[in-house]
Amino acid sequence: MDKKTLHIIKVGGQIIDHPDVLSGFLDQFALLEGPKILVHGGGKLATRLAADLHIPQQMVEGRRITDKDTLNIVVMVYAGLINKQVVAQLQGKGCGAIGLCGADAGIIRARKRTHAAHDFGFVGDVASIDAGVLEGLLEQGLSPVIAPITHNGEGQLLNTNADTIAQEMAKAMSVHYHTVLIYSFEKAGVLLDTEDETSVIPSMNQAAYQTLKESGKIFAGMIPKLDNAFQALEAGVGRVVIGPAEQLQDLVAGSKGTSIVA
């Protein structure tokens, strides 16, 4: 029997911060047929709440340290406010959304990050995904909405990168489904000229990527996303698309954004 197609869609923080754009994106997500999972980022609200509560944000090598107070804030904002507002909106649009963090139903287990020189605090790297439980929810007609919070399986919540969650989930779900992974954000896709939103590269394979990367034509901030995309394809994901959240339906159809192919 052919595998069903599963769409796993990551939506970035900047979309979360704009209610009108988010609502339009959620309209399109609600209309998408078949099994689907939404992974959302954090947005600026956690930073604002930390400032309002006078909780100092410590940075090491450009990365935020997740101390105990900061962990509580990201759990409240990501797994609480943002997750539940998105779920309530999707429910209002007729989508059977169910909001979860990685601890719920044990779907994402992570390991606290260790580093020789620095302690990044309560930051988790994905260790395993329970694809069976997610399949059970999808088969019940539910659409998981995942907040970027995980757990270590021993009672500790951890802060985890949403892009990585989407990627690891897509890889794990590829055993059960033909999986399409979509990174949707505020950009038109992978651009040849970062100043020109019309310079989208419609499709890119590994060879083309290496050539562009070596010639310095890929924006540095995009490189980790693309490295991850190719790694996902190698691990069994069917297709990876990077493009604008406002045109989700076109990303699914493959007519907008950048399609990453093996």
Place this chain on the structure above:
Amino acid sequence: MDKKTLHIIKVGGQIIDHPDVLSGFLDQFALLEGPKILVHGGGKLATRLAADLHIPQQMVEGRRITDKDTLNIVVMVYAGLINKQVVAQLQGKGCGAIGLCGADAGIIRARKRTHAAHDFGFVGDVASIDAGVLEGLLEQGLSPVIAPITHNGEGQLLNTNADTIAQEMAKAMSVHYHTVLIYSFEKAGVLLDTEDETSVIPSMNQAAYQTLKESGKIFAGMIPKLDNAFQALEAGVGRVVIGPAEQLQDLVAGSKGTSIVA
């Protein structure tokens, strides 16, 4: 075929505020066999967070008004921090907990409360429970952990009383299960003398309750809980128990607390 027994356990806010007591309670919840649902209250953290953020708490007739800022706080604290900390702990204790609010999977729809004289803000009264979705989760071996936040089905989150949620859920689930509803909190049960924790009434029917109530022997704060308990029995719930969270296993066995019988 006989119905399976389902335990629906409400744990009160004062237990939530004491990590050691909560952990002992969760040990017992994790060990409980068969289908089970945990409904948790809020505790004092939301009030503290509102004070830290200088959000004034308005009261009318002894009830808190849930304005927009207060709603955001209770969603963050109840559906975010408390719910996910409880789930992570239960997962660590080997229980397949899945944390949900009423918007998730559309399990609890509520109506915004209307009142002739006052606007209580974003407060919801339970309108309907989706027992089928909850049964699907239970059949998957999952144990729902419910935060007292609901939605109106049109995108709006609402603040709802946890006791009422537990009661309405028990009534709705009685179609599918032999349902036992347990209100667990910091007291030994329904007391004949509120100053004497050894004066627990082990069992009470409607007639005994009326007699005790008329003679003024029931503590006023307990009357709404007891009225609700008898209403739940009339609506098909098999048994209602009120007693100490620290002795959950004994409450389930019926050897502690007060059993309310038809």
